[in-house]
Amino acid sequence: MEEVLLFIEANQRWIFLLLGLLGLVYFGSVLRAYNTFRAAIYGLERERSLSKLRRSGGMLALAVTGIIVVFILTTFASPALPASLRPTAIPTVSLLATPILGQGEEGTAFSTATPIDPESIDGTGCANLNAQIISPASGERVQGEVHFLGTANIPGFAFYKLEYHDLKPSSTWLAISANNKPVCEQGCDETVKLGTWDTSLVRPGQYAVQLVVTDTLGNAPFPCQIRLQIVP
Numbered sequence: 001m002e003e004v005l006l007f008i009e010a011n012q013r014w015i016f017l018l019l020g021l022l023g024l025v026y027f028g029s030v031l032r033a034y035n036t037f038r039a040a041i042y043g044l045e046r047e048r049s050l051s052k053l054r055r056s057g058g059m060l061a062l063a064v065t066g067i068i069v070v071f072i073l074t075t076f077a078s079p080a081l082p083a084s085l086r087p088t089a090i091p092t093v094s095l096l097a098t099p100i101l102g103q104g105e106e107g108t109a110f111s112t113a114t115p116i117d118p119e120s121i122d123g124t125g126c127a128n129l130n131a132q133i134i135s136p137a138s139g140e141r142v143q144g145e146v147h148f149l150g151t152a153n154i155p156g157f158a159f160y161k162l163e164y165h166d167l168k169p170s171s172t173w174l175a176i177s178a179n180n181k182p183v184c185e186q187g188c189d190e191t192v193k194l195g196t197w198d199t200s201l202v203r204p205g206q207y208a209v210q211l212v213v214t215d216t217l218g219n220a221p222f223p224c225q226i227r228l229q230i231v232p
Contacts, residue, residue, distance in 0.1 A: 008070060009078040015070050023063035029056035121208045125222030130154045131213040133194070138226035148194040148209070150224070153182040156215035162195045165208040173210065199230045206230075 008015060033053035040046040126132045135149040136142055152160035161178035165171060177195025184192050194211065207230055210223040 005073060005078045009074050012070060012074045016067060019063050019066045023060060026056050026060040026063060030060055121225045121227045123225055126224035128221050131211060131221055132224045133211050133226055136228060141229045141231050143199060143231045146197045146199055150194050150211060151184040152194060152211065152213045153184050154213050154215055154221060156217065157182045158214050158216045160211060160213040163210050164197065167206050167208060202230065204230045204232050
């Protein structure tokens with residue numbers, strides 16, 4: 001029953017549109033059948049037009065009843081469902097909106113600041129076999145397109161995301177990729193591609209990369225963090 005209510009709530013606009021169109025069609029049919037009934041002279045003709053009028057009226061009543069029922073369900077019944085039954089919203093990551101590293105909002109260079117020590121990158125989260133980056137290895141020198149292999153399949157999986165950081169105090173984690181499908185099914189031995197990073201879009205230097213895997217309740221284990229040296 002809960003699944004039905006959630007389905008109706010998610011598609012209520014299309015359901016109202018469909019029922020409304022059906023209502024208009026059968027309303028027109030009712031009018032035509034009524035006019036035919038009034039104009040009929042012979043008994044057989046009147047019976048046929050009356051039968052058509054009843055069928056059209058019944059379908060019109062069903063369409064109107066459907067609209068009323070959907071309105072009641074979406075207005076009163078659906079909002080009363082517990083939040084645990086609702087699917088977790090998956091964030092949309094737009095890589096096109098990711099700014100090019102090395103420029104501020106006005107297109108000027110970042111101000112010089114003491115960089116974060118690369119050794120401070122916490123890799124303890126990589127011990128989680130269900131949420132780890134296998135390749136490339138931490139400390140590796142990379143260039144061009146970097147393909148990240150690993151696993152992202154914690155219990156109650158919702159989504160995962162790959163992010164990078166330029167190790168400057170004023171910077172934030174920026175998106176590489178994200179997906180709402182688990183990588184590597186439970187119990188499999190192979191590692192699968194988590195995402196691809198085109199490092200030609202950033203300046204050479206030291207970077208941190210992390211894998212964050214989140215479950216349907218919004219919980220996430222410690223991220224798997226690695227550091228990479230991007231070379232020209």
